[in-house]
Amino acid sequence: MHPINLYNTLTRSAENLSPMDGQRLRFYCCGPTVYGRAHVGNFRTFVMQDVFRRVVEAAGMETLHVRNVTNVDDKTIRGSIAAGQSLEEFTEYWTRLLHVDCEALSILEPHEEPSAIAHVPEQIELIGQLMEKGLAYQSDNGSIYYRIAAFEEYGKLCHLNKSDVRHNADQRLNTADEYDKENASDFALWKTWREEDGDNAWDSPWGRGRPGWHIECSAMSMKYLGESFDMHSGGVDLIFPHHENEIAQSEGATGKTFARHWFHVAHLKVEGEKMSKSLGNLYTVDDIVSWGFEPNDLRYSLLAGHYRQPLNFTKDSLNACRSARRRLGQFADLLPVGLEPTPGFSVFAPVLDALLDDLNTPKALGLLHSISQDVAADLKAGKSEPDEMVAIASGFHNALLAFGIEVPQADAGGEEAPDGIKDLAEQRSAARAAKDWTEADRLRDELSKAGWEMRDQADGYELTKL
RNA sequence: GGCGCGGUAGCCAAGUGGUAAGGCCGGGGACUGCAAAUCCUCUAUUCGCGGGUUCGAUUCCCGCCCGCGCCUCCA
Known part of the structure; x- marks a missing residue:
């Protein structure tokens, strides 16, 4: 068993990685939000995660690989309502197509593929722990937020000092959501129901609503991999805020190291x-x-x-x-x-x-x-x-x-040529045998126009569809 | 403003304190009636620019130029 040397975003250096329990290398991959067809950029990340797994297994280690699909968020909710489908129907459709693409790309199936919809109780449970520890609070509008001021190590993954964070640096934020927070950088754990959520709400100790985005990965990774596991990965864009927030949620709740190693794939x-x-x-x-x-x-x-x-x-x-x-x-x-x-x-x-x-x-x-x-x-x-x-x-x-x-x-073996094409090919063979090069070239052009390439070989010919 | 990454042949892309992997494209050759495919072969005295350290730097250090990423919900 060889350890793999892998750059760790947390320490900004390459470090050896092998199973912390001596048995299986347990790792979590942030999967896509299933509201449309995944694109080549998504697949760069998934393919690299897949290569990681294959290499680790080739080196003689066993793995436990979890990759989630995100199916509760603004985009999936909006999409399902627009499509007149339930959130489950809508996201299952796109998840199926994700599987088709992954198979086409030889991406191994993860051992577990949890989704947010199926793990709402786990998420509520985790939010409850954070509330008990004073790491979360309920705002006037009913939503629950994480109190980042209470988590000393906030920023350790992305290496941002809290004071260096330029709030709303690229003006993407919907400031209407921001009024109820103690601190602009606090993030939602539980979002209270709004009209545009339609039927997509769950009961919780804090009223009807839905989980925030980050909490699902904390809840599901710890459910399937334990409170501490070997590696967590995703695209570089997830370093901040998603993975930073996962660390705050998970380590805040358990007091233990969440993922030892963070693996991030650059963009395409x-x-x-x-x-x-x-x-x-x-x-x-x-x-x-x-x-x-x-x-x-x-x-x-x-x-x-x-x-x-x-x-x-x-x-x-x-x-x-x-x-x-x-x-x-x-x-x-x-x-x-x-x-x-x-x-x-x-x-x-x-x-x-x-x-x-x-x-x-x-x-x-x-x-x-x-x-x-x-x-x-x-x-x-x-x-x-x-x-x-x-x-x-x-x-x-x-x-x-x-x-x-x-x-x-x-x-x-390629595609079988239809009879008409085969006839032309036979005629050309005959023309060549008769050394009638003009006719042979004409027939080759004709085949080419019909979409087939004819290649002469020592003992015959080969037809390939163009 | 903060943090970080990169600039290697026409294109893509490794790499090392001792003089540049590999792939693609292109050139030449073999084969072929001609092609295609295939095979063989060639293609950076040079690694953004200027200094410095060194016997020696593309590789280390300093400065500069250029490009890029992140700084709250995009893999």
């Missing part, structure tokens, strides 16, 4: 621009597929940059990654097939080392290519021992699993 840009609804660049997995790429091309491209660095997502990068994946596929075709895979990375061990070193996926992918080329050169030069090849093929296979990358294989 699209064609050099910030992603935003107004720019219309919140691309989805379906968009990528409609451009003619495979979801795995997207996955590869999300691993092509280091997770702590902003990554620029472009169609060019998808093209590059598709080619790179094909290249790996060509290598895979050289390896023996049908063998019982063995554990271990063999000559590909440096790939795992790079991944264990703060999830250096760009370096690891580079090594995957360069080692593959070395192996291929040895194979072609007849310098490799057949029994070595079993371990090497397994090592390659295991390395791909650690990335969650799939490579196209020659024997995968």
